[in-house]
Amino acid sequence: MHGEWSCRRTTALIKTTIRKRQGGFVKSRLLIGLATSGVLLSLAAKVHGGPVDLNETAVPDSSDNKAVKIDNSKEKELPPIEKGCVAPKDFELRIGLPGWLAGVSGDTGVGGVITNIDVGFEELFTHLTHVPIVLAVDVRYRRWEIFGDGQYMVLGASATLPGLLFTDANIHLKSGLAEGFVGYRLINCENAALSLFAGARYTYMEGDLSIFDNGDARLAILRQLLGLRRKLDFSGSVDWTDPVLGARGKMKIWKATSLYAEGDVGGFDANSGSAFEIRKQGRTLVKAPVESSDWSYQIQGGVEIQVTRRVWTQIGWRYLKYDYTEGGFVNDTATNGPFIQGGINF
Numbered sequence: 012m013h014g015e016w017s018c019r020r021t022t023a024l025i026k027t028t029i030r031k032r033q034g035g036f037v038k039s040r041l042l043i044g045l046a047t048s049g050v051l052l053s054l055a056a057k058v059h060g061g062p063v064d065l066n067e068t069a070v071p072d073s074s075d076n077k078a079v080k081i082d083n084s085k086e087k088e089l090p091p092i093e094k095g096c097v098a099p100k101d102f103e104l105r106i107g108l109p110g111w112l113a114g115v116s117g118d119t120g121v122g123g124v125i126t127n128i129d130v131g132f133e134e135l136f137t138h139l140t141h142v143p144i145v146l147a148v149d150v151r152y153r154r155w156e157i158f159g160d161g162q163y164m165v166l167g168a169s170a171t172l173p174g175l176l177f178t179d180a181n182i183h184l185k186s187g188l189a190e191g192f193v194g195y196r197l198i199n200c201e202n203a204a205l206s207l208f209a210g211a212r213y214t215y216m217e218g219d220l221s222i223f224d225n226g227d228a229r230l231a232i233l234r235q236l237l238g239l240r241r242k243l244d245f246s247g248s249v250d251w252t253d254p255v256l257g258a259r260g261k262m263k264i265w266k267a268t269s270l271y272a273e274g275d276v277g278g279f280d281a282n283s284g285s286a287f288e289i290r291k292q293g294r295t296l297v298k299a300p301v302e303s304s305d306w307s308y309q310i311q312g313g314v315e316i317q318v319t320r321r322v323w324t325q326i327g328w329r330y331l332k333y334d335y336t337e338g339g340f341v342n343d344t345a346t347n348g349p350f351i352q353g354g355i356n357f
Contacts, residue, residue: 098199101153103356105150106149108353109145109146109147111348112348114132114347116130118344119184119341119344120220120341121219121340123287130166144163144164147159147161157193159190159191163187164185169182184217185218187214188331194259203260208258208259208275212255213252214335215249216342217246218340219244219245219246251335255307256275258275261315267317268316270315273309278305279306280305307334309330324352
């Protein structure tokens with residue numbers, strides 16, 4: 012019994028010793044692994060300028076307190092791209108000097124005597140009696156707009172009349188135009204804009220008409236018998252204001268280049284009443300009633316270029332048609348031609 016108990020005790024001591032040695036060996040391997048990891052992390056910090064965390068955000072080291080972010084991603088993030096409508100700045104002021112190289116064609120008359128005039132835009136400079144006066148202003152605050160323009164010019168022309176007694180005529184036509192509108196932008200973007208507007212157009216017309224004989228001596232006795240003078244002069248002026256409704260828009264097509272267009276309708280017979288014209292009835296001249304009217308139509312469009320940050324220019328075409336007959340005054344003319352404007356914006 013004693014010998015058997017001694018043998019068991021000896022066996023237990025041997026197993027205990029083996030377990031202790033194995034535990035020390037495992038602890039030794041764990042310590043070696045931790046030491047190796049620390050060395051590797053230290054070397055990595057030296058190479059990259061500082062230790063990093065798992066989110067690739069640099070952490071300042073003790074040497075220079077500088078943080079360096081390590082980006083291991085293969086794809087770079089692109090800058091954000093603006094999409095949709097980008098609103099312009101709240102306030103804008105534009106002042107322009109329009110140059111409308113317009114011709115005038117149609118019927119015009121003073122005191123019931125009507126004659127036809129046809130001056131093409133290419134002939135404008137030969138018929139102008141002085142430099143036209145022009146100005147345009149455009150103010151915008153957010154979506155609201157106030158804009159207008161005006162001009163004044165005088166044209167002179169000669170015409171040939173049918174008949175034997177009076178065959179030649181000279182006419183001087185003075186015209187003034189001033190229009191002002193209030194608009195609201197339905198589309199208010201940097202690259203595109205669309206507005207509806209309402210306002211008024213003031214028109215001033217003055218005509219001086221002289222008709223005279225052709226100088227044929229054979230008609231002198233006939234003229235004397237009829238009691239007709241060799242020359243008849245007519246002059247008169249009229250002015251009126253039309254209500255106007257319209258729309259305009261602009262769209263950028265490339266960098267600083269845009270297309271613009273504008274159209275309106277005015278009059279609506281607001282100033283129509285009674286009208287007459289002089290007609291020949293036998294040997295006498297009589298007043299004949301005619302229909303009175305008051306309408307106007309305008310359309311223009313072209314290309315706008317922002318030359319610099321402050322300077323812009325427009326090149327296009329403008330057409331304005333009048334159908335006005337009131338009293339003895341007739342203005343059934345179309346004014347149209349190339350339109351060139353330069354200005355500054357603030």
